[in-house]
Amino acid sequence: MVSTLRQVAERAGVSVSVASRSLNGHAKAYRISEATVLRVKAAADQLGFRPSHTARSLRLKKTGLVGVVVPDLANAFFASISRTIALAAEAEGYSVIVADSREQTEHEVRLLHQLEARQVEAFVVCPVGSEDAHLRQIDGRGTPVVLADRTFPDCGLLQVTSQHRRGARQATELLTAKGHRLIGVLQGLPGTLPNDQRLCGHAEALAKVGISMDHSLVAGDNFTEASGYVSAKRLLAERPDLTALFAFSTPNAMGALRAAAEAGRSVPEDLSLVTFDDCPYADLMRVPLSTVCQDVERIGQLAAELALRAVTGSARKKTQCRHDVETRVIVRDSISSVRN
């Protein structure tokens, strides 16, 4: 704001158009003389000229902004995703506006609209809740929306998530291989694709050892620590015969750990635990959890690419709108064999 293009032009003794072109590297395209270009550039940095991104955005109808909306920026998973997106965006000259929806749809909607008014060119959102109408609406209105992590079944939007079913199957297999047959599930938000796919995977793994899933062994209503704690507490009380728990998120698992401690069950001796997704310093925990961890970097990277591509790219190819990133099994020592 310190100085405008016009001032630069005046100082260099040229018109604003020449100044603009010189500074934007359109010099040769407009056959502007070398000398002039130099003169303009000199004037520009004498004045400490910083082109107004705002004015440019208005003129070009391109803000160079990407909106990222996550449920909780303090959660390592979302912080990491945001970071990756920020780095990827930056590499393409974009900036990222982050917004924290505090796990509430109401906020999510408000923030989305706010950012829409700021004319972000694309959204990456890790949605809360199990409704996607508002997201589809925004996308339909012209700002591409890519969903990351928490996606929805049958939703036309671009989506990046993990191989939940396969991952969950592997997780449960870790348990069944050690003889566990009575496994409690601490689920996340029902109705979301990650949750429901993990449920499928779990059922598949159980089927392999000839048992069918008992829905009374599934508890929980969100990916939060509170949900994990409450449901583990309940499950452990109602079904003391459970030998293992499968937590659908790190916070769920942490809640379970606390509930287990309170119930006097030590992990892994009296209770095995496996979780979906990892957390920093997991190996330094009292109970290093065996887990099926998501490739957060890759998810963020891919989401950023899709978002940026949707902006610059031509037609939206509906082919493969969902990307399932590979998960990785990490065996630590939260699982013990069932004693017969």
Added chain:
Amino acid sequence: MVSTLRQVAERAGVSVSVASRSLNGHAKAYRISEATVLRVKAAADQLGFRPSHTARSLRLKKTGLVGVVVPDLANAFFASISRTIALAAEAEGYSVIVADSREQTEHEVRLLHQLEARQVEAFVVCPVGSEDAHLRQIDGRGTPVVLADRTFPDCGLLQVTSQHRRGARQATELLTAKGHRLIGVLQGLPGTLPNDQRLCGHAEALAKVGISMDHSLVAGDNFTEASGYVSAKRLLAERPDLTALFAFSTPNAMGALRAAAEAGRSVPEDLSLVTFDDCPYADLMRVPLSTVCQDVERIGQLAAELALRAVTGSARKKTQCRHDVETRVIVRDSISSVRN
């Protein structure tokens, strides 16, 4: 972008100014009739009108943007600060652009300039390195810069940080109270105020029990896990008589934990450890660390307030440009008594 104010005005059969005023609540100030206002509003949402924030920014010379630059968004501490700032900013109608400097001054400078060009109205930065010239320069150029966490001695900028000296004194006292006299220090980045103040606090606590600080017991060159690991490794090898370690950050402490394990020293039995700042799920770690933890929420909140105030507020009051947020001692069990 779908529709402009002009279209709304046309549809409502009024001029753009009336439309603008009606929509912005300046109706009564301009004595616009109730009926007109209603007509305009109706037209607006029939058209799904979203005022262009870009155009408004240009006109008002106010972008409503705050730039947040942190060394590593995946680090829980910075993620948390960013979150708090985002929430506080949002409450005032501002949005936050986050940028990750990857612990490198070079990137920090580049990002800062980029955001400056975007005309963010204020910065909150957790700086990397021990140079503040570029930050002062930006502030001098008109965009208020408030430093959070990593501040610098004698730097005219607004700063929010913790009571490092007092906190460090308390941390060391936790150790000396248990009889520790040979304490290794895993420091962060020398030259930064947090680091140097913590060193002072440490020395003070030692002085209280009649010993003076031995600088050969201080190692480390950054707040990273790598620095903690390497320096702990070295210290433990060179001075096997050390009975305790004081890590200046969570990553430093985690590095120390790994180094200790490799050196065959178990914490707290063969080595006590205290750290500055906390981390999520600290109580669920194998060794729940005693710590002096920072009030991240408060730091973020205060930083956001200062930044927002600097924008809206009148003259920059130079009085008290540094805010030292209280720390809190959390005793867990990483400290044992020295056996005599």
Added chain:
DNA sequence: ATGAAAGCGCTAACAT
């Protein structure tokens, strides 16, 4: 090789 001028969408004097 350079300039004049239109206009992106909005707000706020300044008229009526």
Added chain:
DNA sequence: ATGTTAGCGCTTTCAT
């Protein structure tokens, strides 16, 4: 009570 108009700072036809 409502309309006209001049910009905000920039890019880009369209002239010359």
